[in-house]
Amino acid sequence: MxxxxxxxxxxxxxxxxxxxxxxxxxxxxxxxxxxxxxxxxxxxxxxxxxxxxxxxxxxxxxxxxxxxxxxxxxxxxxxxxxxxxxxxxxxxxxxxxxxxxxxxxxxxxxxxxxxxxxxxxxxxxxxxxxxxxxxxxxxxxxxxxxxxxxxxxxxxxxxxxxxxxxxxxxxxxxxxxxxxxxxxxxxxxxxxxxxxxxxxxxxxSIIDASINRVFERSNDDSKKAIDELNVPEIGVDEDLEETRDLLESTDDEKPIIRLVNGLLTRAVKEKASDIHIEPYEAEIVVRFRIDGALHDKMQIPKRHGSSLASRVKILGKLNIAEKRVPQDGRINIKVAGRDIDVRLSVLPTAHGERIVMRLLDKTSGAKRLDQMGMEEDLYKVWTSLIEQKHGMILVTGPTGSGKSSMLYASLMHINSTDINILTIEDPVEYQLPGVGQIEVKDKIGMGFAEGLRSILRQDPDVIMIGEIRDGTTAGIAMQSSMTGHLVFSTLHTNDSAATVTRLMDFNIQPFQISSAVLGVAAVRLVRKLCQSCREAYEPNDRELQLLGVTRDKLQGGKVYRAGSGCERCQNQGYSGRLGVYELMIFDDLLRETIIKSQDAKAIKRVAIERGMKTLRESAMAKVVVGLTSIDEAIQKTQTDDLDLGL
The missing domain is CATH 3.30.300.160 (Type II secretion system, protein E, N-terminal domain)
Structure with missing residues (x-):
């Protein structure tokens, strides 16, 4: 126009x-x-x-x-x-x-x-x-x-x-x-x-957003569908139109179909990362994981569990007759014009099939590195680190801590037309333009180690390994980083120092670790306080000690905690999440310590003396500026309590 x-x-x-x-x-x-x-x-x-x-x-x-x-x-x-x-x-x-x-x-x-x-x-x-x-x-x-x-x-x-x-x-x-x-x-x-x-x-843009919100509200059929499930005949309907937007569901569809569509639509609307469908003796409980925490959403009569599980399994192209063994599948749906990739896991239990659906909004794409919430000095050090030509860079943390997002953001930052970036992932979460991405397929013998060997024959400059799970993968990755490649990967450890001992558990020698690894970042996600309903209060002496500041350094001598909730945060007191980081740079003194000592606490002590800010310190810095609460910071950085004697 x-x-x-x-x-x-x-x-x-x-x-x-x-x-x-x-x-x-x-x-x-x-x-x-x-x-x-x-x-x-x-x-x-x-x-x-x-x-x-x-x-x-x-x-x-x-x-x-x-x-x-x-x-x-x-x-x-x-x-x-x-x-x-x-x-x-x-x-x-x-x-x-x-x-x-x-x-x-x-x-x-x-x-x-x-x-x-x-x-x-x-x-x-x-x-x-x-x-x-x-x-x-x-x-x-x-x-x-x-x-x-x-x-x-x-x-x-x-x-x-x-x-x-x-x-x-x-x-x-x-x-x-x-x-x-x-x-x-x-x-x-x-x-x-x-x-x-x-x-x-x-x-x-306003009309598009309004259309989505209005139709979401109009088509939230999950509760109404539960009432209609009392009809004697409940069909699950094997026809599936993957590209149809779930907001276009109509009253003519079977109640079980509208129930599942309503659950998926509601989960996307509430920005849930997972849907849990949990059968118990008397009922089926549906919970959403939002900002890392599970929330009860509804209860479904137990007699409809079989139909509900069958409908979900049909969407995931699983065997609906097999109810004795676990099954994994994948569903591609569209909600409010957004392409959603759903990873499906079905697990038989004593009271029926337990279902977990992990939602990945492919439309939103991966975040840029400058959107990851790093403090300015940390951002400069990290960007300098990932721009090196060879060596190994590791990101560590528990499941759902933001490791993959950190790696994707780092790859996007260094991606250019004059380098060849290849990844091996399980699964591929986001499509990165200009990056060759390979997905693990264990059923046909295509694991991380096998994929990594093939990648090395593709003349890569940068390699990203979704996760180091065994000694074979660790050994190939370590060797690759010492032969002219920049290698990124993740490990499941509590902090950056524990990564060193985990690599040793994989039979990687200390001298190899000190020679190849450039740095390790431990990451966590803390919930962000809702800025509309957060409550200010004066911290006590114990809380001030945890914050590491004096009262006069706080704005008005106060910090914030979660309020009673409001419409904007769905009455949770929190809305969204923030990254907190612990970056351990491998300098000469730290390399020497790694060779001499195999103790994670000794390694961490030296790193702190060399200026490393711990996860707890990073989280408390978010508390001081009013972005999260002390309770949330403590909960998400509990490993520091033992390490620091708190």
């Missing part, structure tokens, strides 16, 4: 699509009320992180002119509006007009301004709303949208045409649109709803 500077429109405004006149557009000026600049109609910006916020009810939002005086009183060109609102200068407009004239008006002015990066798409949309005398909103009143209205319209229609019905009264439906010049879908919508259409304008 690109406009010419000299284009003027007689375009339908509020109430313009009348069912009686064949949807013929009329001049909005005839039916619109005037409003002053800066009217409440525009609303405020989207919330933190680009989220959608609810605006006041539509009845309280008067028709205005998108904050641009005089737009309604006289027709203005798009270029004039952009100049008057100081989006572009008169000189920039004149220059763009010259370009347009040189192309024989074959190119629209708006396109020229966009290509020159003089305006954004939102600038153009805001100016267009003013020119057409249409309301412009940067928020939509999601809580006031009637679910019955939404259910009449396919989600694909709303997504494809960037529109969303947001309100209705006895005679009209108000529709938010991202392209007010595209009248054809509005005409279709008038026929679908059999009513008149009023339009308001909103940015495409």
């Amino acid at each position: 690109v406009l010419d500077n000299n284009d003027e429109f007689d375009f339908p405004g509020p109430g313009a699509w009348d069912d009686s006149d064949g949807a013929r557009p009329v001049n909005p000026a005839a039916s619109s009320n005037t409003g002053d600049a800066g009217d409440a109609r525009e609303g405020s910006a989207a919330g933190e992180g680009g989220g959608v916020q609810e605006a006041p009810k539509w009845a309280n939002l008067p028709v205005a002119d998108a904050g641009i005086p005089g737009a309604r009183k006289r027709k203005k060109s798009l270029g004039e509006i952009l100049v008057e609102t100081a989006v572009i200068s008169r000189e920039q407009l004149d220059e763009a007009l010259k370009v347009q004239q040189a192309t024989g008006k074959g190119q629209k002015l708006g396109q020229i301004l966009l290509e020159k990066n003089l305006i954004s798409e939102e600038d153009m949309l805001r100016a267009l709303a003013a020119q057409l005398d249409l309301p412009y909103y940067t928020r939509l009143p999601l809580n006031d949208i009637d679910p019955a209205l939404v259910e009449q319209i396919p989600i694909s229609f709303c997504r494809d045409n960037k529109l969303l019905p947001v309100a209705r009264d006895d005679f009209n439906v108000t529709v938010a649109v991202a392209d007010p010049l595209n009248i054809f879908p509005l005409d279709d919508l008038r026929l679908i709803l059999s009513t008149n259409i009023n339009i308001v304008v909103s940015p495409p």
Whole structure:
């Protein structure tokens, strides 16, 4: 949608699509009320992180002119509006007009301004709303949208045409649109709803996010489906459309299908990393792991456990008749336009099949290194480390501590066209452009060691091994790092110093470790305090000792703890997670210590003396600035209690 500077429109405004006149557009000026600049109609910006916020009810939002005086009183060109609102200068407009004239008006002015990066798409949309005398909103009143209205319209229609019905009264439906010049879908919508259409304008990103939230709420069928499971016949339906968006589920589908779809949709909406379906003697409990902690979500009658397990196993292409042995599978689904990879594990128990589904949002992609939450000095040291030409770099921590994210971010940082990066992973979690990624397939004898041997014949510069699990893999990786390759990998140890002794357990000699390893990073994820409901308090002397600071170093002498919860954090007190890091650099003194001593505590003591900040210290630094709580920092760094004598 690109406009010419000299284009003027007689375009339908509020109430313009009348069912009686064949949807013929009329001049909005005839039916619109005037409003002053800066009217409440525009609303405020989207919330933190680009989220959608609810605006006041539509009845309280008067028709205005998108904050641009005089737009309604006289027709203005798009270029004039952009100049008057100081989006572009008169000189920039004149220059763009010259370009347009040189192309024989074959190119629209708006396109020229966009290509020159003089305006954004939102600038153009805001100016267009003013020119057409249409309301412009940067928020939509999601809580006031009637679910019955939404259910009449396919989600694909709303997504494809960037529109969303947001309100209705006895005679009209108000529709938010991202392209007010595209009248054809509005005409279709008038026929679908059999009513008149009023339009308001909103940015495409706000409409997309609103569509997802509204349809998620409308189609959260899990609880309703449980009630409907009381019917005698419960089919599991073997047909599977993997590419269909689960938000398009309909009431015509079998209850068990809508139950599973509802669970997956709800888990994605709540940013859960895992879904646990746990059969017990009297009932089936469903729990979501959110920000590292499990939360009860619902109970399902025990008699439906077999149907539920069968439906999930069908999705994962598993054998539904086999209920005696564990099975693993994979499901590819789409929720709210996002591609989700689901890793499925089914385990027979005394009360039925226990199911765990791990969710990976492939659409979001891996984080960049500068998004990992490292402190500035640590970031500089780490980037210097991973830019070396050869050697071994290890990341350690328990399952779910952020090791893979750290490796992916590091590979993305060093990736360039003049190096060859190859990985062997189990599984491949994110697709990295320009990186050759190989997935472990143990069933056909393609393990880490076998894959690593093959990678070495592919002329790699950088190798990433998802995990060192045995002595064979450790030995090949160590040898590779000493023959001109930069090798990244992970280990399961409690801290960075324990990595040295773990390698020794794999029969790697101390002199090999000291020669090959460049550094080890221990990582943890701590929950981030909800910034809306966190509570400030004065720490006691014991807590100050743990923080390692005096009271006068704290802002107002206080720190924060989790509050009682709010809507933003789903009443948990925490929202999101942060990385905390312990980086042990292998300098000459530390290498000498490793050769002389095989004691992890002695190695750690020397590393601390050389300036290493421990996991506990890193976590407490997050407490001081109000990002997490003391309780959370202690819980996630418990290994330091013994090492430091706390």
